[in-house]
Amino acid sequence: MGFFANAQVAEQEAVVRDVLESVAENLPDEYDITELIDVLMRYRKYPINLNKTNPEELKTLVFLSPLQISNFFSYINENGKLVDVLELQSIDGFDIKTVQILLPFVTLSSTGEYDQLNFRNLFRLGENDLIMRYAQTLQKQSGFTDLPGNRYLGSPERFQTRYRYHYGSIVTASLTLDKDAGEKFIGKPFDFYSGNIALFKFGKVKKLVIGDYTLQFGQGITMWSGFAFGKGPDVTSVAKKDLGLRPYTSANEYSFLRGASATVNLYKNIDLTPFISFRQLDASQELDFEGNLAQSTVNQTGLHRTPTEIKNKNALSQQIFGANIQYANNELSVGLMGYQSKYGNNFVTQTAVYDRFSFTGNALTNLGAYYNYTFKNIYFFGEVGKSLHSGLAYVNGALISLSPIVSAALTYRNYAKDYHSFFNQALAESTEAVNEKGLYAGLNITPNKKLMFSFYGDYFQSPWLKYRVDAPSKGYEILSQAVYTPSKTFKVLLRFKTENKQQNTDLEVPINFLDDVKKEGYRIEVNWQLNKKWNFQNRIEASQFKKGSARREFGYLIYQDINYSPMFSKITGKIRFAYFNTPSYNSRIYAYEDDVLYSFAFGMYNGKGYRTYLNLKYVLAKKLDIWIRYAVFIYKDVQTVGSYLDEIQGNKKSEIKLQLRYQF
Amino acid sequence: MKIWYVLLIAVFPFDILAQNTLGPRLTAMGNNGVAVSDVWSVQGNSAGLAALKKPTVSINYIRHLFSDEISTQAIVAVLPFKNDFAGVSFQRYGFSEYSESKIGFAYTKKFGGKLAIGLNGNYHQLSISNYGSSTGFSIDIGTIYQLNEKFTFGAFVGNPSKQKFSSTDVLVEIPTTFSIGASYYASDKVLIATSVSKVLTQVFDVSLGVDYKMFDLLSLRSGLSVKPFKQYVGFGLNYRKFLMDMATTYDANLGYAPQIALTYAF
Numbered sequence: 048m049g050f051f052a053n054a055q056v057a058e059q060e061a062v063v064r065d066v067l068e069s070v071a072e073n074l075p076d077e078y079d080i081t082e083l084i085d086v087l088m089r090y091r092k093y094p095i096n097l098n099k100t101n102p103e104e105l106k107t108l109v110f111l112s113p114l115q116i117s118n119f120f121s122y123i124n125e126n127g128k129l130v131d132v133l134e135l136q137s138i139d140g141f142d143i144k145t146v147q148i149l150l151p152f153v154t155l156s157s158t159g160e161y162d163q164l165n166f167r168n169l170f171r172l173g174e175n176d177l178i179m180r181y182a183q184t185l186q187k188q189s190g191f192t193d194l195p196g197n198r199y200l201g202s203p204e205r206f207q208t209r210y211r212y213h214y215g216s217i218v219t220a221s222l223t224l225d226k227d228a229g230e231k232f233i234g235k236p237f238d239f240y241s242g243n244i245a246l247f248k249f250g251k252v253k254k255l256v257i258g259d260y261t262l263q264f265g266q267g268i269t270m271w272s273g274f275a276f277g278k279g280p281d282v283t284s285v286a287k288k289d290l291g292l293r294p295y296t297s298a299n300e301y302s303f304l305r306g307a308s309a310t311v312n313l314y315k316n317i318d319l320t321p322f323i324s325f326r327q328l329d330a331s332q333e334l335d336f337e338g339n340l341a342q343s344t345v346n347q348t349g350l351h352r353t354p355t356e357i358k359n360k361n362a363l364s365q366q367i368f369g370a371n372i373q374y375a376n377n378e379l380s381v382g383l384m385g386y387q388s389k390y391g392n393n394f395v396t397q398t399a400v401y402d403r404f405s406f407t408g409n410a411l412t413n414l415g416a417y418y419n420y421t422f423k424n425i426y427f428f429g430e431v432g433k434s435l436h437s438g439l440a441y442v443n444g445a446l447i448s449l450s451p452i453v454s455a456a457l458t459y460r461n462y463a464k465d466y467h468s469f470f471n472q473a474l475a476e477s478t479e480a481v482n483e484k485g486l487y488a489g490l491n492i493t494p495n496k497k498l499m500f501s502f503y504g505d506y507f508q509s510p511w512l513k514y515r516v517d518a519p520s521k522g523y524e525i526l527s528q529a530v531y532t533p534s535k536t537f538k539v540l541l542r543f544k545t546e547n548k549q550q551n552t553d554l555e556v557p558i559n560f561l562d563d564v565k566k567e568g569y570r571i572e573v574n575w576q577l578n579k580k581w582n583f584q585n586r587i588e589a590s591q592f593k594k595g596s597a598r599r600e601f602g603y604l605i606y607q608d609i610n611y612s613p614m615f616s617k618i619t620g621k622i623r624f625a626y627f628n629t630p631s632y633n634s635r636i637y638a639y640e641d642d643v644l645y646s647f648a649f650g651m652y653n654g655k656g657y658r659t660y661l662n663l664k665y666v667l668a669k670k671l672d673i674w675i676r677y678a679v680f681i682y683k684d685v686q687t688v689g690s691y692l693d694e695i696q697g698n699k700k701s702e703i704k705l706q707l708r709y710q711f
Numbered sequence: 712m713k714i715w716y717v718l719l720i721a722v723f724p725f726d727i728l729a730q731n732t733l734g735p736r737l738t739a740m741g742n743n744g745v746a747v748s749d750v751w752s753v754q755g756n757s758a759g760l761a762a763l764k765k766p767t768v769s770i771n772y773i774r775h776l777f778s779d780e781i782s783t784q785a786i787v788a789v790l791p792f793k794n795d796f797a798g799v800s801f802q803r804y805g806f807s808e809y810s811e812s813k814i815g816f817a818y819t820k821k822f823g824g825k826l827a828i829g830l831n832g833n834y835h836q837l838s839i840s841n842y843g844s845s846t847g848f849s850i851d852i853g854t855i856y857q858l859n860e861k862f863t864f865g866a867f868v869g870n871p872s873k874q875k876f877s878s879t880d881v882l883v884e885i886p887t888t889f890s891i892g893a894s895y896y897a898s899d900k901v902l903i904a905t906s907v908s909k910v911l912t913q914v915f916d917v918s919l920g921v922d923y924k925m926f927d928l929l930s931l932r933s934g935l936s937v938k939p940f941k942q943y944v945g946f947g948l949n950y951r952k953f954l955m956d957m958a959t960t961y962d963a964n965l966g967y968a969p970q971i972a973l974t975y976a977f
Contacts, residue, residue, distance in 0.1 A: 449923045450898030457933070486942060486961075488933055490921060492897060502919055504935040506942055506963065521963050523940040547940070 265417025282489025300349025438463030602629025739945025740920025741934025
């Protein structure tokens, strides 16, 4: 039995990893994938019952587009319950590939939910999942030496502990403790604590979270905490799938709310989600003219290592209260929301001209309205947001399933330069959806099971100045990708991406003018499976950078991944060997790296040298798993690695990671 | 203001409009005329005429919104005879002080069911007030090969003999262009076209466009081209023998250029 269970777990993880790797390509560089893994692992264990599901549940599956979800429900409405999962193929927009990815996460039989909620069951039937992780950079970074002035006060180890409790899908609880490298154990053992208790499907109360939670509504202009998808090779990802209220389970120290929120069904299809949050944020503050503390920005890193960082910790109080009301049926959903955020101290503008329109004061009221509507084979979506006494921002778009093999996406966005929201994650070229107008058009073509093409073009303008851009600017981005999968064991991917933007010239001139900055990326990737145990991936990626009339820069990365995952083995692992050579930071290359479960990173390959890592998982006992990961960068022709407090003497930077998982 | 246009034109050597208007349908698809059939193929790869079944005439008007005065007007007519096709086109671009016009004759022949070759002869005239006018002559050649119901490939060379205007007062060249392209019917409603083209003095341009026949009456179109980066969008209304197509180009530097065409197929 134990033998079989191990194999099953290994296979579960393999399926989830495949999905993650395919979405990893679409993710922004800083995306925290923890929650995604959580959700998928859970569905792998307890598949979604397609005959009992709702749009919100399907939205949690990253690889389904909003149009597919909407088509799914209109199909059920017309044809009644599904008799066979393969019936999915006859739904508009469900190509064979999507169905294949979807199958491991869905079922048609009821999984036997325990609806009986009592204390005995909570302990007897609840599932617990405890993960402890330790990581450390093995070389000494200069911040840890006895420097005069600024230095890291804590120890170089990183610790993270996460505990999850699930009682079916009706009660969950979570606790996350985190200490970053360089943070001190003062008074309490961890620097960051996050936790919550959540109840689901409790009569009229659909969801209730006490503790840390996230809110995602509409297209992310007004209220979206946590991370959001943006432009990617899957062109449908520009239409955001909002999940409303969710318990927060990530270790990111900024993007969540802390307090309580609930989604209550008011009447038929109308839900109300009131929320309230009290937090202390990090901010570096100075005295303003009247002698009060004031700040211009909030620090989002969550790092508290140096005396300054510790001083800034929790310096700014934030209070939020508001509500969302949403009407949803199969074709149409409309929502309205409003909230006020109040800060302990005033925000003031910086002296820089580009910052002239940023938020000032200590109270901000945001109002927003959003919709999505499915008409035949077109899914329309949009949101408009208004920050009271300042700007307006809106985005509108459509996903069109032109034919079963072609789908198109179009969006137009317009965000005023003085639009303010602290929870703004709408589709944008800049990190924040302000001061931008843009038109995006994309196309996915899947002529057959073996081929897939994606293209998109995005044109954007910034009517006001930006950091390092001393004039209104414009630019565009184009991506094209082809994936060829002739068999289950072989896959080739080709990708080309080009981006043209404007930035201040590097020349010494009295008044900065803008130079065109051109970045291009070329990727060839091959995946092949030797047998059931061995899997290989090779990638070559080249990057090009050219600014103004300066010479073009050319960088590249080559790697070989070897993946060992036999069905019935206690040990599985992955190795990468990479060589990279980029003339400067401008032509740096990012690549997804395999990591211990629930940890996730994009490696940044910058400079010249080698990268290798080994990631092993070992099943210690039936419910006890251990991971060990060793990763190293060896740079050529350098005396030091990193800069300032992270500087290391020598040419090597290596990291070791250990993780233990106990499920009981 | 007008004097500036004239100065601009007089001071720098330049090409006349590298691309003839291809009508709103092909324009909305990212100016993808190499492997797509349309009555406006007369102005591009005339091998595309081989798919026409009836005598067709179309008239086109383009406003270039960077100026109040500049516009393009064009008219084309095509007459099919079994395996041979004859077309004629006239195009005028400019404003009162400056204008480029072109008369073209196209002849296309179909070889079997799959291959067609087309030939264009163009007579160009350029007139600038106070400079007088100049004329030139050019020949284009194009071919289209229909692989199967779904795939069509095309190739086109414009002015391969590098003909110039006769006048030596203004340095104006008739551009030499090369393009190859493919189009793909993803379904009977969806046509995707792409092409790679090069004007001799410029960098390679790649374009991609989609035509989506939503209903029999209405088609939606969109496209983009890379160098320079331009976006295109348009729609077409199809009622019995009449077609009305509208499109606009958006160029970051030149702004919008909306256009309309009315087509009648006899």
